Amino acid sequence: MSETTSNQMGPSSFGQGLRDGLPIGLGYFPVSFAFGILASSGGLSWWQASLISLLNLTSAGQFAGLDILLSSGTLMEMAISQVVINIRYSLMSITLSQKVDASVGGYFRYVFPFNVTDEIFGIAATRPSISRSYWRGIRVLPIVGWTLGTLMGALLGSVLPEALMNAMSVMLYAMFIAIIIPICKKEMPVLIACLIAVCLNTLLTYVPFLKNLGLSSAMGVIVCAVLSSLICAVLFPRPMEGGTDES
């Protein structure tokens, strides 16, 4: 990496981040809209629902947290549920810590993790390196989409046609496919890793015995991803960076 990763253009720029964030923001909208509906029907006001989304920026954790909040669960239950559901973010943060360049330092080191989500991680971690400007760009539209979706869901309820919401929610997955396919064409080990992950998750979703383990779908995804990545790290270890350790 040379100076080409400047602030104006290039793979590490604010603009590139913003573009990468657009499909995420659009994909978040219908999910957070549903959260808004649920929160307001449970008795929260529009600003309470929106504030939860703005400060948490996570789907599974918020749905579980809302449940505990509305049923007046204990604060300990709240903390434990959030740790268990969101522990996957720790793994993502470790990966991201290896990807950020020198511009992510100082106070930004503490701001950065606020915006680690499955989707932002998935996109950002496939970039060669992550700069402060890129991260500032990629988080904008997901935050807007997630918070605005919640606000509108809480205020409007079910006024958007279902067909439109469904079409928006596919954008997230279509974007994931668009990231995976090109690298799978180039690198056989990645293709194999992805196929193993998909097979495992399919088993986890449909086989009754595994379904009954009671994993949340977000946690199931992580279990499958970790297993397949471990398998492929054993089968196809990567050459070390710098290339001196090819043997």
Add this chain to the structure above:
Amino acid sequence: MNPDGFFLYLLVMAGTTYLVRAIPFVLIRKKIKNRFLNSFLYYIPYTVLAAMTFPAIFYVSSSLPASILGTITALALSFFGQSLLVVAASSALVIYLAQLVL
């Protein structure tokens, strides 16, 4: 919901979620040298994306054929090297239209 209680729940919820994200990120500042660990971290984002997408993508619409059409659109356009936005928008359009027709 009484506002005091709300803020207490919100604080615990957002605070815990932040710490889970931040602790490893703030603590790990060196490049990991271990080859196995690096290989694992290299595969992780792709396997996360793959497992998040399948089989969930087949349930984005209440119409399975519409979802399958949208999936095929995304796979085909990505295979031929289209950008993220083109793939995402086309797939959404196909699903939207398919839902109206099917």
